[in-house]
Amino acid sequence: MTKLAPGEYKTIDLLAVAAAREVNDRDIVFAGTGLPMLAILLAQATQAPDAVCIYEAGTVDGRPVHLPTSVGDARCVYQSSVTSGLFDVFNQLQRGKVDLAFLGGAEIDQYGNVNTTAIGGYAPTPKLRLTGSGGNPDINALAKRTVFIMVQEKRRFKERVDYITSPGWRIPRWPSGELVHKREVYGDKFRGGVSAVITDMAVFRFDEEGIMYLDTVHPGFTPEDVLNNVSFDLNISRCRGVTEPPTQEEIDLLYHKIDPEGIFLK
Amino acid sequence: MTKLAPGEYKTIDLLAVAAAREVNDRDIVFAGTGLPMLAILLAQATQAPDAVCIYEAGTVDGRPVHLPTSVGDARCVYQSSVTSGLFDVFNQLQRGKVDLAFLGGAEIDQYGNVNTTAIGGYAPTPKLRLTGSGGNPDINALAKRTVFIMVQEKRRFKERVDYITSPGWRIPRWPSGELVHKREVYGDKFRGGVSAVITDMAVFRFDEEGIMYLDTVHPGFTPEDVLNNVSFDLNISRCRGVTEPPTQEEIDLLYHKIDPEGIFLK
């Protein structure tokens, strides 16, 4: 079905594989629509067979035989442990049960703050209204680790995002709006934060101060390519080299077992 | 099965019948174990076929074919609309859905305050520890009308109860403990309160000031009998006469349809 030659892969495959590798066995994972679904299913099929996936519309540990196209999809229910609703799974999140979450965003800044709400101001009206937050900030706030999957573009990797939809490592303390470490805002509910950002070009992580740095570049890219596609002063000195490419087994799982219909992997 | 001659009835029958008559059709009723169950089932079999019964353990509008012996009983579930749990039904109560509730108590005072917790002091230790509150104060606080079913004894009808388990018409406002009208304590959540007290001797109601008065005496008793069995200055001037005795149809329903096994009606 896939038209890929052996050893060949597309960018989206690499994103799914890199994200899947962030999953530890037995992790309880919140996953959203799209790439996160591929990532958690691939992780379960490889190194993390006992990872549990929660979809925010209300299914816990489903074992779908057909890939869902959204978290509200009937396919999420199949062989799930519990099918309930948002109140249940969000309460579990707040209770501290979620280890890892996969999220996305339109813009991100050096502290890992993410914008999915509005570009070019907010009040009284934005220049460009986006979809809004969804569960992104809630999950990002209360899971132990989160991984963002994004498109690498200069205009998306900013010194400071136009609107902080989802909290990174340095965030406003209201009402003053002073930027402080996430720990100071969340207090006893501080559990961690953005652990990795995976783009079509590289993987980023965050240092002890909560500042983004380059961790690995994908095959075919250099740290300089990445620098040309961020609009802030990115630390590339800790770059560990090249992102491990997908294995043939991973590609086969993605195209033949996880998304044979070609829903996300066209 | 019943050994009663035509026209004959026992005190408990009269209590069940008098309580049943407090139910309006379509009322949503919280009922506890024992007499309240007989009352709601009798009401549904007579003037209030569309009254709904909620049991606090978590069933809504059950249509039992065998009389439950407690609200947690498996028999409550039969043909119920929803079987859930306490959180659901108590939230419905707080939401304002409950019209009427049947409750009991060990002691009551002239304001309708009820004690089911402790006799003879409370802290550091009571002289006599009773069962405790259960849902009595919650239901009494948040239902629109409540009806108490009690035993008529001088020591149980007091000027002031030893411990206010369940709130009547004049209740303490904490932290001062000053007694004020229930409306002042509940504010926007004030919905009503104790509407009737039914004993083995009489029916009592409450005047505009929230003070108990004698409404009717059961056949065979006089207002003076009642006065001799309360230990405060009871108003008997509004007594309307004699409580309507059970009809043969009501007795037949109670003994043949509702409690044929003789669980509460021995």
Added chain:
Amino acid sequence: MTQQKRISLKEAAGLIKDGDAITFSGFTIWRRPFAMIYELIRQGRKNLHLMEVNGGTHTDMFAGAGALGIWESCWAGHELYGKLGANVSRRAQAGEMLVEDYSHVHMVCRFAAGSMGLPYYPTYASLGTDILNPAYDTLGNAGLRDGSNPKIPRHKYLHATSDFYEPSHLLHIPAARPDWCIVQAQLVGEEGTIRINGQKYSDEEAIKSAERVIVLAESVVPESALRQEPERNLIPPYFVDYIIEVPWGAHPTGVYGNYEVDGKFINDYYNRTKTQEGFDAWAQEWIYGVESHEEYLAKLGISRLESLRANPMLKYSTNVKRGSRS
């Protein structure tokens, strides 16, 4: 024992007035009561106050039709079938509707509080975001938090602290108390018991928070049949004011066990309605130019509907084309 009040779609839509606060069953593009949504647009309802846990294609249609005065939620889009709610964005950018942003958990908290008779709900979610930026309180900035509208709380949220255990900082999020909740359910009993199969989303909270509830049922069934398994039922009759039997009433959104999301329909809507002119033309074809739900279904055609019909064991369609290789 009592039969619940049956009513037509047109009558039911007529009960909802301009300016009313409304909410819906479902999640993004699943189990939305579209037959009623179309009818409300057809009847020209304006200035609606839509409060919802999340939005979807229906939100965007209301926006396109100029039916929304206020929209309080956390998200609008079409999932896979359109990357954002273009009509919501266009109206919001033009200042033609007020958008009050909360997070997903905040919105669940709002309806949970409403459903429980509480004025607010505590949570730790989404601290340290611009959702809480005091300058971004849309309804406050519009002067609407003066207590005169019973559907608009005096504060967007409040800070709170706790020292019961660890010292702790949290939020109080105000209750949502819509005038109406309109529900698409798989099964409703003749007396009004609602059974939702599959994910319940936030239906329980939405229904119980509302003052009045209208249910569109895929099937109205004998009450006693639903009551044989009361643990599977969600809502008792006394929360339900009106029942309408409307098979396929959620199309183009999906219903677990009944039918699939019509992704092609939604994607076509998205592609054609990015401009107001495009929306108007689309709405003329699919809303204003269609007299009734029956006519809408006839226009869709039987083979389209049959391709969406769920496999009875899997609970979703195995016939619909979903991807590039299916």
Added chain:
Amino acid sequence: MTQQKRISLKEAAGLIKDGDAITFSGFTIWRRPFAMIYELIRQGRKNLHLMEVNGGTHTDMFAGAGALGIWESCWAGHELYGKLGANVSRRAQAGEMLVEDYSHVHMVCRFAAGSMGLPYYPTYASLGTDILNPAYDTLGNAGLRDGSNPKIPRHKYLHATSDFYEPSHLLHIPAARPDWCIVQAQLVGEEGTIRINGQKYSDEEAIKSAERVIVLAESVVPESALRQEPERNLIPPYFVDYIIEVPWGAHPTGVYGNYEVDGKFINDYYNRTKTQEGFDAWAQEWIYGVESHEEYLAKLGISRLESLRANPMLKYSTNVKRGSRS
């Protein structure tokens, strides 16, 4: 995929230490994990901190055995089969255990808050009662609200106000966060999914509020069988630490669909244990003098158990004698 840890009753009881904070599944005299309750008493556990939505025969037994240091709840009794918990009353009157009174709703609020990761839960219930009398704060009076015990909040409750809508006065009730929840369930999957049939009581809140959970199952069943109807399941595996298959494990309390309350047994217990001497003799016969759950069942005898067995369609026994005319 992972099988949950299986363990014996004796091992499981051994994990619970003197002084631990515990709670149980069930409601008054329904679905209490008695096999474990007996074993904890048999092992001589002391100074337990029992926090529960409501009490029942088990609470009274713990009190009789002198196992309770603190009891926080709203009710103890035996329903129809004994008008109060005589051992609870005797110990409370003697000051031999601390009793902290809340209302039923308050206790549900406590576990709801614990289950949701909140420090408190707001409610209007039981305003204007002596439950809120500042002089009747038992744990406060005992000097235990200084924050040194992580299971005891700094306040019994706090007053709160709201002006989001109508000016309003309510209460904040502190979360319950027990070390252990011990559950009797009808069905548990091999991986740990819990299904509760019939009324759920406050099991979901009790289980999710606890740090660790031990489940006694009437039957351990294939996980995939439970997952064919996931809407009927209550708790996913990662909340469950240990599973023990213990048929009849709730006797003398009842289990919906499995067996009836043994009212005669409870009434006999009540009548015989009003004094400490009476309790000690009863406990010698039914707890200390019995080696195991199997021996306990043998002592009860097959015909007694069979009379309690539920009719599979009605879900309760039609053979047990319940009243004077049955």
